[in-house]
Amino acid sequence: MTDVVVIGAGPNGLVAANRLADAGWSVEVLEAQPVPGGAVKTLELTEPGFRHDECSAFYPLSASPAIRGLELERFGLEWCHGPLVLAHPAADKSCVVLSRDLDETCASLDSFAVGDGDAWRELFGLWQRTKPALLRGLVTPLPPIRPAVDLFARLGPGGFARFLRFGLLPVRRLAAERFRGAGAARLLAGNALHADLEPEAAPSGFYGWFLCSLGQDVGFPFPRGGAGALTEAMVRRLESRGGRVTCKARVAEIVVRRGRAVAVRTEAGDEVEARRAILADVAAPRLYLELLPRDELPARVLRDLRRFEWDWSTVKVDWALDGAIPWSSPEARRAPVVHVADGIDELSLWANELARGLVPRDPFLVFGQYSMGDETRAPAGKETAWAYTHVPQGAELDLSAFVDRMEERVEALAPGFRSLVRRRNVMGPADLERANENLVGGAINGGTSKLHQQLVWRPTTGLGRPETGIAGLYLASSSAHPGGGVHGGCGAIAARAALRTARLSR
Secondary structure, three states, rough: EEEEEEEOHHHHHHHHHHHHHHOOOEEEEEOOOOOOOOOOOOOOOOOOOOOOOOOOOOOOHHHOOOHHOOOOOHHHEEEEEEOOOEEEEEOOOOOEEEOOOOOHHHHHOOOOOHHHHHHHHHHHHHHHHHHHHHHHOOOOOOOOOHHHHHHHHHHHHHHHHHHHHHOOOOOOHHHHHHOOHHHHHHHHHHHHOOOOOOOOOOOOHHHHHHHHHHHHHHHHOEOOOOOOOHHHHHHHEEEEEEEEOOOOEEEEEEEEEOEEEEEEEEEOOOOOEOOOOOHHHHHHHHHHHHHOOOOOOOHHHHHOOOOOOOOOOOEEEEEOOOOOOOOOOOOHHHHOOEOOOOOHHHHHHHHHEEEHHOOOOOOOEEEEEOOOOOOOOOOOOOOEEEEEEOOOOOOOOOHHHHHHHHHHHHHOOOOOOOEEHHHHHHHEEHHHHHHOOOOOOHHHOHHHHHHOOHHHHHHHHOOOOEEEOOOOEEEOOOOOOOOOOOOOHHHHHHHHHHHHHHHHOO
């Protein structure tokens, strides 16, 4: 019998497994797919020699204490960077950039409106004062008392109150209050829309500022050789501490006896007992509605889950290309991440179409390319690239025509792009869910990031904690606080809860 069973070898599951192994617990991780990683894996999806990240690719949130504390560089992980962090070109030939060089970012913003560079220095100064508390908040269960006290001490009463207001601003309002030029609004809104937050929704301003500040501070790093290198380093670390990952072991049921989760049963019929805890790195609706007996769940949880809202569906295209992408903007040729949308108004229209259940006419693309940062991703002189965008959950979609529109958007900013395509791999919402059961309907954040399903409302109204109401069972996926992104916070918080319960029981 093992001390703990972790269901799912995604980043949250592997962070939790490592934390528990560090505490001396015996750990068994069961993964349904043939390889570990969840949304963090690398495959040759198009042609041999072209290494594609199947889902996530860039990792500013690896600055989280949950991942940084694992010291994965000691287990073979090597981070790469491009000359720039991010570029956001537009049809008018302008391009705003984010760089790890603060002067370069500020000069880019000043090219749209003199003074916007100084405004960004001020906002980045706010990040530098609040960063320790905010990053600690990613691994702190609710209520985050210590991070809040730290913020209060750093900012003072008036500054703390202003920061709370700042945290609730829509990104459009934040841009209007702090900047005069279109470049800053474009940069902030594009980053805010890495989550499903419209430019007019709270707290999209905080999300945009948070990601831009992380990019300014630590960049958008990516593992040499592919995202899968991050997973491989976490697995190696776990195994060095006696933990084990078993793939092709889909959990079909959690066994509950006398109100306590005591074992899991796989589709093959194997029963794996857990002496101390079971941690589930699975989407909340699947955990509660598929893996657990209904009569073991509080009625309020079942009622609340009927109102659970997924984030937008995703369409992703990977390309094997005959050469570097010929962006018209020189800055876009230096940035591993490129945003494709004309500006904040177009982003508002795009998000509004999604909110109304419409397939967007002009999809906003988050685009990735690697040649300027990692030569191992493609054969010499070639390029590996991808782009993703969103569509409404359950939308009727002509996938081929939609991919044509995605490529047309890139072609408009990089004439000759389509002539470089050797082969493409297309993953619609159903394909993403087949590759990873947690990506329900192509949702990549474990549920909406909107305010009504964050904090104490994630995944359902309660305390926003990983405890499930069943003794010994903890929710460790991105459906739990603090939500989506490869930061490992959900897994770290679940592991902390399991360890705390064990201490109290002693």
